[in-house]
Amino acid sequence: MSGTSASAHPLKIATWNMDWLVDNLQPPTQPLPSDIPHRSATDFTALAGYADALDADIIGVQEVDGMSSLSRVFPASRYQLFLSNDPIAQHTGAAIRKGLTVTRNPDVTDIAVSIPGTVHPLRSGLDLTVHEGSTILRLLVLHLKTGCWDNPPEDRKHACPTLVLQFKALGNWISARQKANDAFLVMGDFNRRLTVHDPFFLSILQSGPLRLSTAGQANPCEGGTYFIDHILLGGPATHWEVKNSLRVLMYQPADPAALSDHCPVSLRLDPSAK
Numbered sequence: 001m002s003g004t005s006a007s008a009h010p011l012k013i014a015t016w017n018m019d020w021l022v023d024n025l026q027p028p029t030q031p032l033p034s035d036i037p038h039r040s041a042t043d044f045t046a047l048a049g050y051a052d053a054l055d056a057d058i059i060g061v062q063e064v065d066g067m068s069s070l071s072r073v074f075p076a077s078r079y080q081l082f083l084s085n086d087p088i089a090q091h092t093g094a095a096i097r098k099g100l101t102v103t104r105n106p107d108v109t110d111i112a113v114s115i116p117g118t119v120h121p122l123r124s125g126l127d128l129t130v131h132e133g134s135t136i137l138r139l140l141v142l143h144l145k146t147g148c149w150d151n152p153p154e155d156r157k158h159a160c161p162t163l164v165l166q167f168k169a170l171g172n173w174i175s176a177r178q179k180a181n182d183a184f185l186v187m188g189d190f191n192r193r194l195t196v197h198d199p200f201f202l203s204i205l206q207s208g209p210l211r212l213s214t215a216g217q218a219n220p221c222e223g224g225t226y227f228i229d230h231i232l233l234g235g236p237a238t239h240w241e242v243k244n245s246l247r248v249l250m251y252q253p254a255d256p257a258a259l260s261d262h263c264p265v266s267l268r269l270d271p272s273a274k
Contacts, residue, residue, distance in 0.1 A: 008133055008134060008271035009132060009133065009271075010242065010269060010270050011057045011135075011269045012055065012056040012057050012266055012267070012269075013057065013059070013060075013139075013231065013268075013269060014056040014058070014059045014060070014249075014266035014267070015059070015060045015062075015187040015188050015229050015264070015265050016059060016062070016229075016260070017061070017062040017063055017143070017229060017260065017261075017262035018047070018062065018063050018064055018073070018262075019037055019259075019260040019261045019262060020032075020036040020063050020065070020089075021039075021064045021260075022065045022069055023065065023069035024038065024039055024044075025068070026066070026069075028065065028089065029065055030065070030087070030088055030089035031089070039259075043256060044069075044072045044073065046256075046259055047072075048072065048073050048074075048075070050249060050251070051073050054249055056264075057096070057132075058095075058096050058097070058130060058139065059074070060092070060093070060094050060126070060139070060187045060188055061092070061093045061094065061095065062091075062092055062093075062123075062141070062142075062143040063143065064091050064093045065089045065090070066083070067081060067083060070093055070095065074095035078097065079095040079096060079097060080095070080098060080100075080102055081093065081094070081096075082096070082102070082128060084107050084123065084124045084125070084126045085107055086121070086124050088123065090143070091126075092124065092125060092126040092141045092143050093126060094139075100131065101130070101131040101132075102128055103128065103129040104127075105128060107125065107126060108124055108125035108126075108140060108169065110169035110172065111124055111125045111144070111166050111169045111173075112124045113162060113166055113169065115161070115162050115165075122144075122145060122162070122166075123142070123143045125170075125173070125188075126140070126141040126142075127139075127140050127173075135183075135271040136183065137184065137237065137269075138182045138183065138184040139184065139186070139187065140170075140184070140185070140186045140188075141187060141188050142170070142187075142188040142189075142190070143188050143189045144163060144166050144167075144188070144189065144190050144191050145159045145163050145191060146159060147159030147160075147163075147191070148162075148163040149191065149192060149228065150193045150198075153199050153200060163191070163192065163200065164200075167200050167203055167204060168203075171203060171204040171206065171207075173186075174186070174207060174208075174210070175206070177235060178235060179207070181235055182234075183235045183240070184233075184234045184235050184237060185232060185233050185234065185237055186234070187231040188230070189229050189262065190228055190230050191228050193225070193228055194212060194226075194227070194228075195212075195215060195216070195226065196215050196216075208234065208235070209234070210232050210233065210234045211234070211237075211238045213232070213241055213267050214227040214229075214230050214231065214246065214265070219248060219265075220248055220263075221262065227265065229262060230265075231265065237269065237271075239273050239274060240269040240271055241268075242267075242268040242269065242270050246265070247265070247266045247267075248263050248265055248266075249264040250263055251263065
């Protein structure tokens, strides 16, 4: 059950796929593909600069190999850092501003569905509860299977069968939050161009309304196509979105492409809104 008061402070939240964020100063925690970005100390400094410019209270991240790499972008002096417990090189994670109280819930491992013949293991969802004054916000950070960007659910190719199973697991988590009347959000790389009419989105509306903050918007970081990085709001948080607050933090043209193939997507929430 989530509670708010008129004194609740606004929150800036963001999601950022960091594109194989691997610490070049540490041995890899898991075997890595040969074609991933290899970042220099200068690249890490640039990423940290963008994190500072983003200046969000809660950032969900994807494709992070470990705490050492995450802390080079989000310093532990300012942020509490969390990563999923998956034994893989790509974790979902979060950087949460110090001063917010965080409770870690068990990872949502059902999202990391196992399909026979799958080459790369999938990622669990990171499940956290954030307390700010009288505000309680449950959040899930995820990174879903790539390949089924706008194909119908019945498509037996393009990773769609896997994505169907992942959305079923996501729907179960959302249903539990709706039944508890939790204020919650789901954010991350869905690898799906969700719209309010998309059958995948409709499949998770069974237990209650959701606010798709990116609906009808084009992502300038993706050349003007629909977003695949999304922030969904549910329960009481459905009404918390500050109007016209959706932002994409673009990289400077002079910065190397190796920084990331995704830009941070952010949104402001006002928990005092009804």
